[in-house]
Amino acid sequence: MAQEKTDLQEQQEATCWELLQEVKDPEIPAISMVEMGMIHKVRVEAGVAHVEVLPTFVGCPALEIMKKNITEKLVEGEGIDEVQVRFVYDPQWTSDRIAAEARDKLRSFGIAPPPIDFKAGDAWEVTCPYCNSPYTQIDNLFGPAACRSILYCRHCKNPFEALKPIY
């Protein structure tokens, strides 16, 4: 079943991954979908790029926009004539998939990154992305996007958002 990839395929797939670094999460323009851990697989066959994407939330309204952005970006790649984007749930996206570098970028964007290796029953402690204080409170589990909650820093008195732990 396993087919050897040709050099051309290897090269085209590497190009796709590079291009995908430029496709941002529409609701968090600070980081790319690759950094969000949302790109599962890229396979190029006969000029068609097949991309498997892991949704962060099933009903995320940004999914269709992401699909369009991925398609528009990848056709820029040499030899890519067509792009097929498929949303898959195996493996499932968890917030541990967010890359380490992306966590700092989230903070600088004013969004606290989710805790790593979070388990059911753990207390969700969030430090303020502006002043690093742990003296914060959750104002609303739900926020302006499905993946985010609204918090308030009682130290620097700034409202901020945090990505929910998804595990």
Place this chain on the structure above:
Amino acid sequence: MGEFLQIKTAQQALKNQEYTQAAVDLLFQLADDDFILAYRGSEWLGLAPHIEEDVAFSSMSQDMMGHAVMYYEMLEQLGAGKADDLAQLRESGAFRNAILVERKNGLGGYNEDPHYDWAYAIVRSYVYGLYKKVRLEALLKSSYTPLVLGSRKILTEHRYHLMHWQVWLKQLANSTPEARGRLEAAIAKVWQDAGELSDLGPNADSIVRFGLIADEATLRQEWLATTQDLFQKAGLEWPGEPGAAPERGRAGVHTADLAQALATLSEVYRIDPAASW
């Protein structure tokens, strides 16, 4: 559950007509429950007790609408029709949601002097949410792999919904006598319908025989045990076995409330089903 053959894809399911029918029957229950309750949730927009609640409730309704879409897409893959049409073009008799989720939010209408019942919204969402959790956990062992993967994902979102409603329930249960009284009245109202949730419909035997989900008694027992425990922790009296409405949504027999909901939610889509969105 080892005796069941695992069906990995829709193509594989389609080779067995009886299996496909059982999967379709179950999927309509899952899809329609989430879809209709999400619609009722969306009718609270702008009317919730405060702005943070408006954000939370609409966010949860959006999540649930997304869960319904996933199930409608699974139905589409099993040849039941186009996902959008399944949601927007079926008549009330084709819906398989439980009666509980179709009830209006209270007196009046969204556009005409709404006097909605917030306590009813809390209790209905919470009791349904607790059943949904038990059902999703049972689906993790389903013989149909797409359902296993979808349920695993939905569970990661659903836990936040439950947390939210639990906070409301606990706070109102331990608040003023008026709050407590309203909550108890809402529980009584929800209890008239809630028993139907664990009904797997006229094709239940086949659904269970193919290992799509655990049987009704198992689901019901687990759901009621969890609910009883949580009611007790909130200091609420246990209302006993829940009843069911004289209609039976799982068999396609609905109240006029569902027809009203469908007429409103599909009004624009029906003008031009071919329009692209």
